[in-house]
Amino acid sequence: MSATRQTWQVTLRGTRVLLRQPAFLGITLTQPIIWLLLFGALFKAVTDIPGFGGGSYIDFLTPGIVVMLAVSSAGWTGMGFIEDINGGVMDRMLVSPVWRGALNAGSVLYAVIQVLIQTALIVALSLALGANFVGGIGGIALLMLVAGLLAATFASFSNAIAVLARQRETLIGAVTFVLLPLTFLSSALMAKRLAPAWIQDVSRFNPVNWAVEAGRSAAMQHIDWGLVGGRLALLAGLALLAAGLATRAFARYQRSL
Protein backbone atom coordinates (compact mmCIF):
# COMPACT_ATOMS: atom_id res chain seq x y z
CA MET A 1 0.00 0.00 0.00
CA SER A 2 2.66 2.50 0.97
CA ALA A 3 4.70 1.23 -2.01
CA THR A 4 1.90 2.30 -4.35
CA ARG A 5 1.50 5.65 -2.58
CA GLN A 6 5.21 6.34 -2.71
CA THR A 7 5.38 5.38 -6.40
CA TRP A 8 2.56 7.77 -7.18
CA GLN A 9 4.16 10.58 -5.16
CA VAL A 10 7.39 10.16 -7.12
CA THR A 11 5.35 10.26 -10.35
CA LEU A 12 3.62 13.46 -9.21
CA ARG A 13 7.01 15.05 -8.67
CA GLY A 14 7.61 14.61 -12.41
CA THR A 15 4.16 15.58 -13.63
CA ARG A 16 4.27 18.82 -11.62
CA VAL A 17 7.39 19.83 -13.55
CA LEU A 18 5.63 18.86 -16.78
CA LEU A 19 2.57 20.96 -15.93
CA ARG A 20 4.81 23.96 -15.23
CA GLN A 21 6.71 23.51 -18.49
CA PRO A 22 4.36 21.74 -20.92
CA ALA A 23 6.43 23.03 -23.87
CA PHE A 24 8.96 20.32 -23.03
CA LEU A 25 6.57 17.66 -24.36
CA GLY A 26 6.40 19.51 -27.66
CA ILE A 27 10.16 19.73 -27.95
CA THR A 28 10.59 15.97 -27.61
CA LEU A 29 7.85 15.57 -30.22
CA THR A 30 9.63 17.56 -32.95
CA GLN A 31 11.87 14.71 -33.99
CA PRO A 32 9.12 12.08 -34.41
CA ILE A 33 6.94 14.60 -36.24
CA ILE A 34 9.76 15.38 -38.66
CA TRP A 35 10.35 11.66 -39.15
CA LEU A 36 6.68 11.08 -39.82
CA LEU A 37 6.41 13.94 -42.33
CA LEU A 38 9.77 13.43 -44.09
CA PHE A 39 9.82 9.64 -44.16
CA GLY A 40 6.15 9.62 -45.06
CA ALA A 41 6.84 11.84 -48.06
CA LEU A 42 10.22 10.41 -49.07
CA PHE A 43 9.30 6.75 -48.97
CA LYS A 44 5.70 7.12 -50.12
CA ALA A 45 6.43 4.93 -53.15
CA VAL A 46 8.05 2.02 -51.29
CA THR A 47 4.71 0.35 -50.82
CA ASP A 48 4.71 -0.20 -54.60
CA ILE A 49 7.83 -2.40 -54.36
CA PRO A 50 6.82 -5.96 -55.16
CA GLY A 51 6.57 -7.90 -51.93
CA PHE A 52 5.80 -4.88 -49.71
CA GLY A 53 2.12 -5.68 -49.88
CA GLY A 54 0.79 -2.33 -51.10
CA GLY A 55 -1.31 0.02 -49.00
CA SER A 56 -0.48 3.49 -47.68
CA TYR A 57 3.01 4.15 -46.29
CA ILE A 58 1.63 6.46 -43.58
CA ASP A 59 -0.45 3.52 -42.33
CA PHE A 60 2.70 1.39 -42.30
CA LEU A 61 4.94 4.06 -40.81
CA THR A 62 2.75 5.35 -37.94
CA PRO A 63 3.32 2.41 -35.52
CA GLY A 64 7.03 2.56 -36.35
CA ILE A 65 7.23 6.25 -35.44
CA VAL A 66 5.21 5.69 -32.26
CA VAL A 67 7.64 3.00 -31.17
CA MET A 68 10.71 5.11 -31.98
CA LEU A 69 9.17 7.91 -30.01
CA ALA A 70 8.62 5.61 -27.02
CA VAL A 71 12.28 4.56 -27.06
CA SER A 72 13.77 8.01 -27.57
CA SER A 73 11.45 9.79 -25.13
CA ALA A 74 11.75 7.20 -22.34
CA GLY A 75 15.48 6.86 -22.98
CA TRP A 76 16.11 10.23 -21.34
CA THR A 77 14.34 9.28 -18.10
CA GLY A 78 17.61 8.63 -16.27
CA MET A 79 18.62 12.29 -16.64
CA GLY A 80 16.37 13.02 -13.67
CA PHE A 81 18.34 10.65 -11.44
CA ILE A 82 21.66 12.08 -12.63
CA GLU A 83 20.42 15.52 -11.57
CA ASP A 84 19.27 14.02 -8.26
CA ILE A 85 22.67 12.43 -7.68
CA ASN A 86 24.55 15.63 -8.53
CA GLY A 87 22.21 17.77 -6.43
CA GLY A 88 22.27 15.60 -3.30
CA VAL A 89 18.59 14.61 -3.66
CA MET A 90 19.45 10.96 -4.31
CA ASP A 91 21.45 10.56 -1.11
CA ARG A 92 18.66 12.16 0.90
CA MET A 93 16.10 9.76 -0.62
CA LEU A 94 18.34 6.75 0.02
CA VAL A 95 18.76 7.50 3.75
CA SER A 96 14.97 7.50 4.07
CA PRO A 97 13.07 4.20 4.40
CA VAL A 98 11.39 4.70 1.00
CA TRP A 99 11.00 1.49 -1.01
CA ARG A 100 13.72 1.62 -3.72
CA GLY A 101 11.31 0.11 -6.22
CA ALA A 102 9.07 3.17 -5.82
CA LEU A 103 11.87 5.51 -6.82
CA ASN A 104 12.26 3.67 -10.13
CA ALA A 105 8.60 2.82 -10.68
CA GLY A 106 7.50 6.40 -9.99
CA SER A 107 9.89 7.82 -12.52
CA VAL A 108 9.01 5.08 -15.05
CA LEU A 109 5.31 5.82 -14.66
CA TYR A 110 5.98 9.49 -15.33
CA ALA A 111 7.90 8.56 -18.51
CA VAL A 112 5.01 6.32 -19.61
CA ILE A 113 2.47 9.11 -19.06
CA GLN A 114 4.55 11.40 -21.27
CA VAL A 115 4.82 8.75 -24.00
CA LEU A 116 1.07 8.12 -23.92
CA ILE A 117 0.34 11.83 -24.42
CA GLN A 118 2.92 12.01 -27.20
CA THR A 119 1.52 8.87 -28.84
CA ALA A 120 -1.98 10.35 -28.84
CA LEU A 121 -0.63 13.45 -30.58
CA ILE A 122 1.22 11.38 -33.21
CA VAL A 123 -1.92 9.32 -33.83
CA ALA A 124 -3.90 12.53 -34.31
CA LEU A 125 -1.29 13.85 -36.77
CA SER A 126 -1.38 10.56 -38.70
CA LEU A 127 -5.15 10.78 -38.92
CA ALA A 128 -4.77 14.29 -40.31
CA LEU A 129 -2.30 12.92 -42.87
CA GLY A 130 -4.94 10.42 -43.95
CA ALA A 131 -3.89 7.29 -42.06
CA ASN A 132 -6.50 4.58 -41.81
CA PHE A 133 -6.64 2.96 -38.35
CA VAL A 134 -8.36 -0.30 -39.28
CA GLY A 135 -8.32 -1.49 -35.68
CA GLY A 136 -10.41 1.50 -34.55
CA ILE A 137 -10.31 2.86 -30.99
CA GLY A 138 -9.49 -0.57 -29.57
CA GLY A 139 -6.56 -0.91 -31.93
CA ILE A 140 -5.26 2.54 -30.99
CA ALA A 141 -5.58 1.63 -27.30
CA LEU A 142 -3.49 -1.51 -27.89
CA LEU A 143 -0.91 0.55 -29.82
CA MET A 144 -0.70 2.84 -26.78
CA LEU A 145 -0.35 -0.13 -24.45
CA VAL A 146 2.52 -1.43 -26.57
CA ALA A 147 4.18 2.01 -26.59
CA GLY A 148 3.70 2.27 -22.81
CA LEU A 149 5.31 -1.13 -22.13
CA LEU A 150 8.25 -0.38 -24.40
CA ALA A 151 8.66 3.05 -22.79
CA ALA A 152 8.59 1.45 -19.33
CA THR A 153 11.36 -0.95 -20.38
CA PHE A 154 13.62 1.76 -21.75
CA ALA A 155 12.88 4.14 -18.88
CA SER A 156 14.05 1.49 -16.40
CA PHE A 157 17.17 0.74 -18.45
CA SER A 158 17.85 4.47 -18.63
CA ASN A 159 17.48 4.80 -14.85
CA ALA A 160 19.79 1.84 -14.28
CA ILE A 161 22.46 3.33 -16.55
CA ALA A 162 22.05 6.73 -14.89
CA VAL A 163 22.42 5.39 -11.35
CA LEU A 164 25.38 3.18 -12.23
CA ALA A 165 27.28 5.57 -14.52
CA ARG A 166 26.14 8.89 -12.94
CA GLN A 167 27.21 10.82 -16.04
CA ARG A 168 25.08 12.59 -18.61
CA GLU A 169 27.55 11.77 -21.38
CA THR A 170 27.18 8.04 -20.78
CA LEU A 171 23.40 8.24 -20.96
CA ILE A 172 23.39 10.45 -24.05
CA GLY A 173 25.82 8.02 -25.66
CA ALA A 174 23.69 5.00 -24.77
CA VAL A 175 20.45 6.52 -26.10
CA THR A 176 21.92 7.73 -29.39
CA PHE A 177 23.88 4.53 -29.84
CA VAL A 178 20.86 2.31 -29.32
CA LEU A 179 18.00 4.17 -31.03
CA LEU A 180 18.88 3.93 -34.72
CA PRO A 181 20.21 0.35 -34.79
CA LEU A 182 17.15 -0.89 -32.91
CA THR A 183 14.91 1.00 -35.35
CA PHE A 184 16.69 -0.18 -38.50
CA LEU A 185 16.89 -3.75 -37.20
CA SER A 186 13.10 -3.80 -37.05
CA SER A 187 10.19 -3.42 -39.44
CA ALA A 188 9.56 0.14 -38.24
CA LEU A 189 10.38 1.69 -41.61
CA MET A 190 10.53 -1.19 -44.08
CA ALA A 191 8.57 -4.39 -44.56
CA LYS A 192 10.33 -7.30 -42.93
CA ARG A 193 10.02 -9.48 -46.04
CA LEU A 194 12.15 -6.98 -47.98
CA ALA A 195 14.93 -6.84 -45.38
CA PRO A 196 18.03 -9.06 -45.68
CA ALA A 197 17.73 -12.43 -43.99
CA TRP A 198 20.18 -11.54 -41.20
CA ILE A 199 18.14 -8.47 -40.25
CA GLN A 200 15.03 -10.64 -40.17
CA ASP A 201 16.86 -13.02 -37.82
CA VAL A 202 18.13 -10.28 -35.53
CA SER A 203 14.77 -8.52 -35.44
CA ARG A 204 13.17 -11.54 -33.78
CA PHE A 205 15.15 -10.70 -30.64
CA ASN A 206 14.60 -6.95 -30.90
CA PRO A 207 11.99 -5.59 -28.44
CA VAL A 208 11.49 -2.58 -30.72
CA ASN A 209 10.43 -4.98 -33.45
CA TRP A 210 8.10 -6.85 -31.07
CA ALA A 211 6.42 -3.52 -30.34
CA VAL A 212 6.24 -2.43 -34.01
CA GLU A 213 4.67 -5.72 -35.11
CA ALA A 214 2.17 -5.82 -32.25
CA GLY A 215 1.23 -2.16 -32.65
CA ARG A 216 0.86 -2.43 -36.41
CA SER A 217 -1.24 -5.58 -36.23
CA ALA A 218 -3.53 -4.11 -33.57
CA ALA A 219 -4.01 -0.60 -34.93
CA MET A 220 -3.49 -0.73 -38.70
CA GLN A 221 -4.44 -4.26 -39.75
CA HIS A 222 -6.97 -6.93 -38.99
CA ILE A 223 -5.61 -7.90 -35.60
CA ASP A 224 -3.71 -11.16 -35.20
CA TRP A 225 -4.47 -11.89 -31.54
CA GLY A 226 -1.89 -14.63 -31.28
CA LEU A 227 0.89 -12.32 -32.43
CA VAL A 228 -0.27 -9.32 -30.39
CA GLY A 229 -0.80 -11.36 -27.22
CA GLY A 230 2.58 -13.05 -27.49
CA ARG A 231 4.43 -9.79 -28.13
CA LEU A 232 2.61 -8.04 -25.28
CA ALA A 233 3.64 -10.82 -22.90
CA LEU A 234 7.26 -10.53 -24.03
CA LEU A 235 7.20 -6.75 -23.62
CA ALA A 236 5.60 -6.96 -20.17
CA GLY A 237 8.19 -9.52 -19.07
CA LEU A 238 11.02 -7.34 -20.31
CA ALA A 239 9.57 -4.26 -18.60
CA LEU A 240 9.50 -6.15 -15.27
CA LEU A 241 13.03 -7.44 -15.75
CA ALA A 242 14.28 -3.92 -16.50
CA ALA A 243 12.46 -2.54 -13.44
CA GLY A 244 14.12 -5.19 -11.28
CA LEU A 245 17.55 -4.28 -12.64
CA ALA A 246 16.97 -0.55 -12.12
CA THR A 247 15.80 -1.13 -8.54
CA ARG A 248 18.91 -3.17 -7.77
CA ALA A 249 21.09 -0.42 -9.22
CA PHE A 250 20.44 1.72 -6.12
CA ALA A 251 22.12 -0.83 -3.86
CA ARG A 252 25.03 -0.95 -6.29
CA TYR A 253 25.25 2.84 -6.16
CA GLN A 254 25.30 2.79 -2.36
CA ARG A 255 28.07 0.20 -2.32
CA SER A 256 30.19 2.57 -4.37
CA LEU A 257 29.85 5.40 -1.84
Place this chain on the structure above:
Amino acid sequence: MTASIQAVDLRKTYGDEVKALDGMSITVEAGTVFGLLGPNGAGKSTTVRILSTLSRPDSGTAEVAGIDVLADPRAVRRAIGVVGQRHGFDPEATGRENLTLQGEFYELTGHELARRVGESLDRLGLAGAGDRAAKTYSGGMQRRLDVAMGLIHRPRVLFLDEPTTGLDPEARADMWQEIRRLRDEQRMTILLTTHYLEEADSLASQVAIVDHGRVVVEGQPDQLKSELEGDTIEVELERGGAGSALAALEGIPGVDAATSSAGGLRARTRDGARAIPAVLNALEARGFAARSVTVAQPSLDEVYLRHVGRAFHGAGEAEGVAA
Protein backbone atom coordinates in the same frame (compact mmCIF):
# COMPACT_ATOMS: atom_id res chain seq x y z
CA MET B 1 23.04 8.09 30.19
CA THR B 2 22.86 5.65 27.30
CA ALA B 3 24.75 5.75 24.07
CA SER B 4 22.65 6.73 21.10
CA ILE B 5 25.40 6.42 18.53
CA GLN B 6 28.22 3.96 18.84
CA ALA B 7 30.77 3.34 16.14
CA VAL B 8 33.58 0.90 16.77
CA ASP B 9 36.73 0.66 14.67
CA LEU B 10 35.17 1.65 11.35
CA ARG B 11 37.46 1.22 8.37
CA LYS B 12 36.86 2.11 4.78
CA THR B 13 39.19 2.35 1.81
CA TYR B 14 38.26 3.74 -1.60
CA GLY B 15 40.00 1.90 -4.39
CA ASP B 16 43.42 0.63 -3.34
CA GLU B 17 44.81 3.88 -2.04
CA VAL B 18 42.52 6.29 -0.25
CA LYS B 19 41.97 5.33 3.38
CA ALA B 20 38.88 7.35 4.26
CA LEU B 21 38.42 5.73 7.67
CA ASP B 22 41.18 4.05 9.60
CA GLY B 23 39.79 2.85 12.90
CA MET B 24 37.12 5.48 13.56
CA SER B 25 35.37 4.99 16.91
CA ILE B 26 32.92 7.39 18.54
CA THR B 27 30.26 7.21 21.23
CA VAL B 28 27.49 9.79 21.48
CA GLU B 29 25.31 9.96 24.60
CA ALA B 30 21.56 10.23 24.04
CA GLY B 31 20.22 13.77 24.05
CA THR B 32 23.56 15.48 23.47
CA VAL B 33 25.28 17.30 20.65
CA PHE B 34 28.52 15.68 19.55
CA GLY B 35 30.94 17.65 17.37
CA LEU B 36 33.10 15.91 14.81
CA LEU B 37 35.87 18.30 13.83
CA GLY B 38 38.47 18.08 11.17
CA PRO B 39 39.69 19.22 7.78
CA ASN B 40 38.24 18.07 4.45
CA GLY B 41 39.13 14.48 3.76
CA ALA B 42 39.59 13.66 7.45
CA GLY B 43 36.71 11.18 7.37
CA LYS B 44 33.84 13.19 8.87
CA SER B 45 31.45 12.81 5.95
CA THR B 46 32.34 9.17 5.39
CA THR B 47 31.49 8.52 9.05
CA VAL B 48 28.11 10.23 8.62
CA ARG B 49 27.42 8.31 5.41
CA ILE B 50 28.08 4.99 7.15
CA LEU B 51 26.11 5.80 10.32
CA SER B 52 23.17 7.04 8.24
CA THR B 53 23.10 3.74 6.21
CA LEU B 54 24.03 5.39 2.93
CA SER B 55 27.37 3.64 2.75
CA ARG B 56 28.93 0.55 4.35
CA PRO B 57 32.29 0.21 6.07
CA ASP B 58 34.85 -2.40 5.01
CA SER B 59 34.96 -3.48 8.65
CA GLY B 60 33.85 -2.35 12.08
CA THR B 61 30.46 -2.11 13.76
CA ALA B 62 27.98 0.66 14.38
CA GLU B 63 24.76 1.13 16.32
CA VAL B 64 22.40 4.07 16.01
CA ALA B 65 19.40 4.47 18.34
CA GLY B 66 20.17 0.98 19.63
CA ILE B 67 19.88 -0.59 16.17
CA ASP B 68 22.70 -2.32 14.31
CA VAL B 69 23.39 -0.17 11.24
CA LEU B 70 24.70 -3.04 9.14
CA ALA B 71 22.14 -5.67 10.17
CA ASP B 72 18.96 -3.56 10.00
CA PRO B 73 19.51 -0.39 7.96
CA ARG B 74 15.76 0.02 7.31
CA ALA B 75 14.97 0.33 11.01
CA VAL B 76 17.84 2.80 11.43
CA ARG B 77 16.46 4.93 8.57
CA ARG B 78 13.15 5.32 10.40
CA ALA B 79 14.91 6.55 13.53
CA ILE B 80 17.29 9.07 11.98
CA GLY B 81 17.16 12.40 10.20
CA VAL B 82 19.97 13.44 7.88
CA VAL B 83 20.94 16.88 6.68
CA GLY B 84 23.75 16.34 4.22
CA GLN B 85 26.58 18.60 3.22
CA ARG B 86 24.91 19.20 -0.13
CA HIS B 87 21.32 20.28 -0.55
CA GLY B 88 18.78 17.50 -0.51
CA PHE B 89 15.74 19.23 -1.93
CA ASP B 90 14.35 19.27 -5.44
CA PRO B 91 15.04 22.83 -6.66
CA GLU B 92 12.15 22.79 -9.14
CA ALA B 93 9.57 21.83 -6.48
CA THR B 94 8.18 24.19 -3.84
CA GLY B 95 9.14 23.98 -0.18
CA ARG B 96 5.75 22.45 0.61
CA GLU B 97 6.05 19.84 -2.16
CA ASN B 98 9.54 18.90 -1.01
CA LEU B 99 8.42 18.46 2.58
CA THR B 100 5.33 16.50 1.56
CA LEU B 101 7.26 14.05 -0.61
CA GLN B 102 9.81 13.61 2.17
CA GLY B 103 6.98 12.86 4.63
CA GLU B 104 5.49 10.27 2.26
CA PHE B 105 8.85 8.48 2.25
CA TYR B 106 8.34 8.00 6.01
CA GLU B 107 4.76 6.82 5.50
CA LEU B 108 3.21 10.00 6.81
CA THR B 109 0.01 10.82 4.96
CA GLY B 110 -3.11 12.96 4.79
CA HIS B 111 -4.00 15.55 7.43
CA GLU B 112 -1.20 14.58 9.79
CA LEU B 113 1.37 15.13 7.04
CA ALA B 114 -0.21 18.41 5.90
CA ARG B 115 -0.23 19.64 9.52
CA ARG B 116 3.42 18.77 10.07
CA VAL B 117 4.44 20.37 6.78
CA GLY B 118 2.63 23.56 7.77
CA GLU B 119 4.23 23.56 11.24
CA SER B 120 7.71 23.01 9.78
CA LEU B 121 7.31 25.89 7.36
CA ASP B 122 6.08 28.17 10.16
CA ARG B 123 8.77 27.27 12.64
CA LEU B 124 11.63 27.75 10.24
CA GLY B 125 10.28 31.04 8.93
CA LEU B 126 9.39 29.65 5.52
CA ALA B 127 5.62 30.08 5.80
CA GLY B 128 5.49 32.85 3.20
CA ALA B 129 7.71 30.96 0.80
CA GLY B 130 6.11 27.50 1.07
CA ASP B 131 4.54 27.66 -2.37
CA ARG B 132 7.54 29.06 -4.22
CA ALA B 133 10.07 26.87 -6.02
CA ALA B 134 12.94 26.07 -3.65
CA LYS B 135 15.50 27.28 -6.21
CA THR B 136 14.26 30.84 -5.61
CA TYR B 137 15.12 30.69 -1.87
CA SER B 138 18.08 32.48 -0.30
CA GLY B 139 21.00 30.37 0.93
CA GLY B 140 19.79 30.51 4.52
CA MET B 141 16.23 29.56 3.56
CA GLN B 142 17.49 26.63 1.49
CA ARG B 143 19.49 25.35 4.45
CA ARG B 144 16.44 25.70 6.71
CA LEU B 145 14.41 23.71 4.19
CA ASP B 146 17.08 20.98 4.29
CA VAL B 147 16.79 20.88 8.07
CA ALA B 148 12.99 20.86 7.97
CA MET B 149 13.08 17.89 5.58
CA GLY B 150 15.44 16.05 7.92
CA LEU B 151 13.03 16.61 10.83
CA ILE B 152 9.62 15.95 9.23
CA HIS B 153 9.32 12.46 10.76
CA ARG B 154 10.61 13.59 14.18
CA PRO B 155 13.76 11.48 14.28
CA ARG B 156 15.46 10.49 17.53
CA VAL B 157 18.93 10.99 16.10
CA LEU B 158 19.92 13.79 13.74
CA PHE B 159 23.02 13.94 11.54
CA LEU B 160 24.08 17.42 10.52
CA ASP B 161 26.96 17.36 8.05
CA GLU B 162 28.51 20.83 7.98
CA PRO B 163 25.15 22.57 8.36
CA THR B 164 26.50 26.12 8.36
CA THR B 165 29.14 25.94 5.64
CA GLY B 166 28.58 28.83 3.27
CA LEU B 167 25.99 30.59 5.41
CA ASP B 168 26.19 34.27 6.33
CA PRO B 169 26.66 35.11 10.05
CA GLU B 170 22.96 35.78 10.62
CA ALA B 171 21.84 32.51 9.02
CA ARG B 172 24.54 30.72 11.00
CA ALA B 173 23.24 32.18 14.26
CA ASP B 174 19.71 31.03 13.32
CA MET B 175 21.01 27.54 12.67
CA TRP B 176 22.81 27.42 16.01
CA GLN B 177 19.63 28.47 17.77
CA GLU B 178 17.66 25.74 16.00
CA ILE B 179 20.25 23.11 16.95
CA ARG B 180 20.08 24.16 20.63
CA ARG B 181 16.29 24.06 20.51
CA LEU B 182 16.30 20.51 19.10
CA ARG B 183 18.67 19.40 21.83
CA ASP B 184 16.88 21.14 24.71
CA GLU B 185 13.21 20.80 23.71
CA GLN B 186 13.21 17.56 21.73
CA ARG B 187 16.02 15.80 23.62
CA MET B 188 17.40 14.87 20.22
CA THR B 189 20.81 13.27 19.81
CA ILE B 190 22.77 15.28 17.27
CA LEU B 191 25.98 14.37 15.49
CA LEU B 192 27.40 17.56 14.04
CA THR B 193 30.35 17.71 11.69
CA THR B 194 31.96 21.05 11.18
CA HIS B 195 34.95 22.99 9.92
CA TYR B 196 34.33 25.68 12.47
CA LEU B 197 35.97 25.21 15.82
CA GLU B 198 33.86 27.92 17.44
CA GLU B 199 30.75 26.11 16.22
CA ALA B 200 31.72 22.89 17.97
CA ASP B 201 32.86 24.88 21.00
CA SER B 202 29.54 26.64 21.23
CA LEU B 203 27.14 23.76 20.53
CA ALA B 204 28.73 20.46 21.41
CA SER B 205 29.12 18.99 24.87
CA GLN B 206 31.59 16.48 23.49
CA VAL B 207 34.06 16.99 20.66
CA ALA B 208 36.22 14.59 18.67
CA ILE B 209 39.00 15.88 16.47
CA VAL B 210 39.43 13.69 13.44
CA ASP B 211 42.41 13.37 11.17
CA HIS B 212 43.33 10.74 8.57
CA GLY B 213 40.20 8.72 9.26
CA ARG B 214 40.45 8.33 13.01
CA VAL B 215 39.84 10.27 16.19
CA VAL B 216 43.00 12.00 17.39
CA VAL B 217 41.58 13.43 20.58
CA GLU B 218 38.17 13.50 22.22
CA GLY B 219 36.62 15.23 25.19
CA GLN B 220 34.55 18.14 26.43
CA PRO B 221 35.63 21.39 24.76
CA ASP B 222 36.59 22.99 28.12
CA GLN B 223 38.47 19.93 29.24
CA LEU B 224 40.44 19.79 25.98
CA LYS B 225 41.34 23.43 26.30
CA SER B 226 42.37 23.18 29.95
CA GLU B 227 44.61 20.21 29.17
CA LEU B 228 46.74 22.60 27.19
CA GLU B 229 48.77 24.18 29.93
CA GLY B 230 49.97 27.71 29.48
CA ASP B 231 48.83 30.56 27.29
CA THR B 232 48.57 31.69 23.75
CA ILE B 233 50.27 34.90 22.71
CA GLU B 234 48.76 36.80 19.82
CA VAL B 235 50.91 39.48 18.19
CA GLU B 236 49.45 41.92 15.69
CA LEU B 237 52.14 43.40 13.44
CA GLU B 238 52.40 47.01 12.23
CA ARG B 239 53.15 46.19 8.63
CA GLY B 240 52.21 42.61 7.78
CA GLY B 241 55.01 40.28 6.83
CA ALA B 242 53.93 37.76 9.41
CA GLY B 243 55.32 34.87 7.39
CA SER B 244 58.90 36.11 7.65
CA ALA B 245 58.40 37.32 11.22
CA LEU B 246 57.65 33.75 12.21
CA ALA B 247 61.35 32.89 12.01
CA ALA B 248 62.10 35.47 14.70
CA LEU B 249 60.24 33.41 17.29
CA GLU B 250 62.34 30.32 16.71
CA GLY B 251 64.71 29.60 19.52
CA ILE B 252 63.01 31.70 22.19
CA PRO B 253 62.96 29.45 25.27
CA GLY B 254 59.44 28.38 26.29
CA VAL B 255 57.76 29.55 23.10
CA ASP B 256 56.61 27.02 20.53
CA ALA B 257 53.90 26.00 18.09
CA ALA B 258 54.07 29.38 16.39
CA THR B 259 51.82 30.04 13.42
CA SER B 260 51.26 33.07 11.24
CA SER B 261 48.06 34.48 9.77
CA ALA B 262 47.30 37.52 7.63
CA GLY B 263 48.27 40.27 10.05
CA GLY B 264 49.99 38.56 12.91
CA LEU B 265 51.44 35.65 14.82
CA ARG B 266 50.23 33.16 17.38
CA ALA B 267 52.40 31.09 19.64
CA ARG B 268 52.08 28.80 22.64
CA THR B 269 53.97 29.48 25.83
CA ARG B 270 54.09 28.20 29.38
CA ASP B 271 53.75 31.66 30.84
CA GLY B 272 52.46 34.45 28.63
CA ALA B 273 53.49 37.43 30.75
CA ARG B 274 57.07 36.25 30.97
CA ALA B 275 57.44 35.43 27.30
CA ILE B 276 56.18 38.76 25.97
CA PRO B 277 59.39 40.81 26.44
CA ALA B 278 61.48 38.09 24.76
CA VAL B 279 59.04 37.88 21.84
CA LEU B 280 59.00 41.64 21.35
CA ASN B 281 62.77 41.89 21.51
CA ALA B 282 63.18 39.11 18.99
CA LEU B 283 60.75 40.81 16.62
CA GLU B 284 62.40 44.19 17.01
CA ALA B 285 65.86 42.73 16.37
CA ARG B 286 64.56 41.65 12.96
CA GLY B 287 62.89 44.97 12.21
CA PHE B 288 59.26 44.07 12.98
CA ALA B 289 57.08 46.32 15.12
CA ALA B 290 54.10 45.00 17.07
CA ARG B 291 50.82 46.93 17.08
CA SER B 292 49.34 44.89 19.89
CA VAL B 293 50.13 41.85 22.01
CA THR B 294 47.49 39.75 23.73
CA VAL B 295 47.69 36.82 26.08
CA ALA B 296 44.70 34.55 25.47
CA GLN B 297 43.29 31.37 26.94
CA PRO B 298 43.74 28.52 24.52
CA SER B 299 40.97 28.02 21.98
CA LEU B 300 40.05 24.81 20.20
CA ASP B 301 42.39 26.07 17.47
CA GLU B 302 45.30 25.38 19.76
CA VAL B 303 43.87 22.03 20.71
CA TYR B 304 43.65 21.21 17.06
CA LEU B 305 47.15 22.43 16.33
CA ARG B 306 48.62 20.43 19.12
CA HIS B 307 46.93 17.15 18.21
CA VAL B 308 46.91 17.31 14.45
CA GLY B 309 50.28 18.99 14.20
CA ARG B 310 49.27 21.73 11.84
CA ALA B 311 47.06 24.80 11.97
CA PHE B 312 43.36 24.19 11.54
CA HIS B 313 42.80 27.05 9.11
CA GLY B 314 44.17 26.14 5.75
CA ALA B 315 44.48 22.49 6.71
CA GLY B 316 41.49 21.70 4.52
CA GLU B 317 43.18 23.19 1.48
CA ALA B 318 46.41 21.35 2.13
CA GLU B 319 44.67 18.00 2.48
CA GLY B 320 43.56 16.01 -0.50
CA VAL B 321 39.77 15.94 -0.59
CA ALA B 322 38.49 12.39 -0.47
CA ALA B 323 34.83 13.29 -0.92
